[in-house]
Amino acid sequence: MTAEAAAPGRLGHRLRHQLPLLAWLVLVWMLLWGTWSWANLLGGAVIALVVTSLLPLPPVVGGTRLRPGPLLRFVGAFVADLISSGALVAWQTLRPSGIERSAIIRVQTRTDSDLLLTILAESLTLVPGSMVLDLDRERRVLTLHVLHVRGPDDVERQRTSVLAQEERVVRAFGTAADVAALGPPAGEPARGGTS
Amino acid sequence: MSVLEVVGDVVAVVLLLLGALLCLTAGIGLVRFPDVLTRMHAGTKPQVLGVLLIMVAGAIRLQGWSATWMLLLVAVFQLLTAPVSAHMISRVAYRRRHVRRDLLLVDELRADDELRDRVYRGDEPADAPPGEPGQTLAERSGENRNPRDERG
Numbered sequence: 001m002t003a004e005a006a007a008p009g010r011l012g013h014r015l016r017h018q019l020p021l022l023a024w025l026v027l028v029w030m031l032l033w034g035t036w037s038w039a040n041l042l043g044g045a046v047i048a049l050v051v052t053s054l055l056p057l058p059p060v061v062g063g064t065r066l067r068p069g070p071l072l073r074f075v076g077a078f079v080a081d082l083i084s085s086g087a088l089v090a091w092q093t094l095r096p097s098g099i100e101r102s103a104i105i106r107v108q109t110r111t112d113s114d115l116l117l118t119i120l121a122e123s124l125t126l127v128p129g130s131m132v133l134d135l136d137r138e139r140r141v142l143t144l145h146v147l148h149v150r151g152p153d154d155v156e157r158q159r160t161s162v163l164a165q166e167e168r169v170v171r172a173f174g175t176a177a178d179v180a181a182l183g184p185p186a187g188e189p190a191r192g193g194t195s
Numbered sequence: 196m197s198v199l200e201v202v203g204d205v206v207a208v209v210l211l212l213l214g215a216l217l218c219l220t221a222g223i224g225l226v227r228f229p230d231v232l233t234r235m236h237a238g239t240k241p242q243v244l245g246v247l248l249i250m251v252a253g254a255i256r257l258q259g260w261s262a263t264w265m266l267l268l269v270a271v272f273q274l275l276t277a278p279v280s281a282h283m284i285s286r287v288a289y290r291r292r293h294v295r296r297d298l299l300l301v302d303e304l305r306a307d308d309e310l311r312d313r314v315y316r317g318d319e320p321a322d323a324p325p326g327e328p329g330q331t332l333a334e335r336s337g338e339n340r341n342p343r344d345e346r347g
Binding site: 082 | 214216217220221222223227228229232233236237239241243244245247260261262264265267268274275277278279281282284289298299300301303333334335342
């Protein structure tokens with residue numbers, strides 16, 4: 001990817017791939033100024049171009065589709081999780097008995113897209129008692145550290161909640177192929193490898 | 196002045212106090228929790244929610260859109276970056292074996308030989324704690340999936 005980015009003469013191609021990033025940088029620039037004006041827009045565009053050409057990033061492969069309905073469901077569930085997670089962890093820090101046991105679990109994910117896995121890992125790290133420790137990209141295995149586990153039942157419950165979160169992410173952002181990949185293996189044992 | 200402003204002020208005060216309280220619990224959690232991984236939980240979650248609440252309160256109380264946009268940016272970057280730093284720190288902590296494994300219920304990362312080799316491969320420092328600092332509850336109670344873990 002870096003070789004492709006370094007190749008001269010493919011500026012137009014690169015520009016098209018970088019367009020979402022450019023738009024985002026211009027938006028950040030304008031939000032930082034806080035007022036709308038053409039000067040800000042042009043200044044933001046120039047800065048965005050300079051930043052992306054000085055610090056090039058590999059393009060995000062695999063497009064996304066935004067579906068408003070599932071996106072709303074994802075955001076709703078995310079905010080609810082964020083609040084309940086914050087309250088729960090805050091309570092655990094304050095209560096005299098302190099924290100319960102935690103666990104490190106592995107979850108076999110079904111999606112195979114860099115962007116979707118990134119969104120999934122980001123949202124998982126923000127919501128209840130779970131934090132992504134490692135992502136095995138080739139085998140698509142997420143390793144998480146989870147709080148509030150009292151027994152094996154809780155471990156399984158956390159695993160299913162991770163898979164539910166994955167489904168919400170894919171339905172909100174994934175392409176049709178990604179959503180189709182979700183379908184059949186839903187009832188499968190969630191963990192690959194060990195018995 | 197008007198009733199609406201008073202209500203807005205009250206809501207902003209409540210959100211500010213709630214957010215400040217959550218940030219306080221994040222600090223307390225850093226002191227009270229036993230190891231790096233659990234401390235990262237305390238440091239990321241209540242603190243992110245606390246910052247968001249304070250941002251909302253600021254957006255209600257402050258006049259003018261330009262401040263609101265700035266607060267929105269702060270919130271977005273908080274949501275984007277907090278998980279990344281928490282992940283990086285805990286990943287390094289796990290690789291360097293700064294984990295209270297005796298407080299873990301299960302450790303499926305370690306139960307898998309191939310994965311353990313990948314994660315531990317040549318990455319532990321010379322002063323790392325010994326390779327078997329403790330056993331998880333699952334390992335102690337004998338429901339060990341992998342007999343090769345039982346050396347030493």
